Amino acid sequence: MKISSDLHLHTHCSCDSANATLPYILESGRKLGLKHIGISDHLHTAFNMPDIEIARKEFLEMGKIPNFHFGLEITCATRWECEKIAKRDFASCFTYNLKGHPFQTMTPIDGIMFGGPAGGPLYLDITQEDIDRLGIEYIIGGVHKPNYTEMAPKPMIDDFFNQTCFMLNTPFIDILAHPWDGLEFWSTDYLITKKTADINFDVYYMIPQEYWDEVGHLLAVNHKLAEFNGGFYAMVKHPEKVVHFFMEKMCEWREKGVKFSYGSDLHSEPMDGFKMSKTEKILTEYGFTEDDFALPPRLKNS
Numbered sequence: 001m002k003i004s005s006d007l008h009l010h011t012h013c014s015c016d017s018a019n020a021t022l023p024y025i026l027e028s029g030r031k032l033g034l035k036h037i038g039i040s041d042h043l044h045t046a047f048n049m050p051d052i053e054i055a056r057k058e059f060l061e062m063g064k065i066p067n068f069h070f071g072l073e074i075t076c077a078t079r080w081e082c083e084k085i086a087k088r089d090f091a092s093c094f095t096y097n098l099k100g101h102p103f104q105t106m107t108p109i110d111g112i113m114f115g116g117p118a119g120g121p122l123y124l125d126i127t128q129e130d131i132d133r134l135g136i137e138y139i140i141g142g143v144h145k146p147n148y149t150e151m152a153p154k155p156m157i158d159d160f161f162n163q164t165c166f167m168l169n170t171p172f173i174d175i176l177a178h179p180w181d182g183l184e185f186w187s188t189d190y191l192i193t194k195k196t197a198d199i200n201f202d203v204y205y206m207i208p209q210e211y212w213d214e215v216g217h218l219l220a221v222n223h224k225l226a227e228f229n230g231g232f233y234a235m236v237k238h239p240e241k242v243v244h245f246f247m248e249k250m251c252e253w254r255e256k257g258v259k260f261s262y263g264s265d266l267h268s269e270p271m272d273g274f275k276m277s278k279t280e281k282i283l284t285e286y287g288f289t290e291d292d293f294a295l296p297p298r299l300k301n302s
């Protein structure tokens with residue numbers, strides 16, 4: 001099993017700590033033998049739109065390069081935070097009383113993580129006009145934070161499931177990023193304690209089978225790709241048994257007709273293929289082949 005595309009690569013324009021330049025990504029991807037290379041910086045809310053504009057400018061400055069693509073990783077956000085951000089009403093995100101601990105962020109760069117109404121309406125903060133104007137060729141949808149939900153396994157699993165289904169029912173989403181990833185700390189007190197011991201990987205085993213089945217069903221019928229995220233499958237942070245548990249679930253999705261995409265989720269150099277070769281190894285072990293992978297529709301003919 002040889003991976004031929006990496007569509008989840010963050011550039012130095014991304015709002016987080018990513019540091020790779022576009023020429024570096026292109027050159028490294030070519031050295032790794034990748035046919036399709038796609039950059040996909042974060043858009044948590046429209047607050048990050050200037051980053052995407054800069055990435056687009058740098059992308060265009062490189063000229064037309066076959067199979068080098070301009071994508072985006074959008075976060076499932078809430079209408080509440082997007083409305084606040086549109087009004088530049090950021091006060092509530094600076095300090096929030098989280099279980100008696102002040103949780104401080106410096107800017108709403110990651111969206112407004114706390115203080116909103118639990119279970120409120122979800123929102124993807126981009127318009128078709130933005131997509132057309134910026135020449136966005138594909139969109140990866142990711143759950144990156146809860147919808148102001150109690151930080152405990154059951155409500156957090158329900159929340160992640162809800163957000164996932166919301167994105168899979170959105171026409172412009174092409175790829176589901178790292179399914180369920182992040183539950184291991186959002187469902188615990190880790191954000192408060194910052195103790196590694198509080199990270200709970202067992203939460204993944206608590207996801208009801210019907211949630212796996214429904215997500216697989218939506219991926220298949222709505223023709224979205226499920227991502228094999230290099231950061232997850234290369235066991236950089238996840239225990240091996242969790243990786244194998246996920247592989248069994250991915251086999252179930254494959255049975256339902258789901259097609260897959262690979263993304264290393266590069267955030268910093270080097271882009272050396274370490275995650276890719278580890279992921280290839282486990283894919284091979286579970287009988288995945290090139291035929292199980294596909295490109296988002298807009299990339300197929302480019």
Ligand SMILES: [Zn+2]
Pocket residue numbers: 073142144177178
């Ligand atoms: Zn992500």
Ligand SMILES: [Zn+2]
Pocket residue numbers: 008010073265
């Ligand atoms: Zn990412």
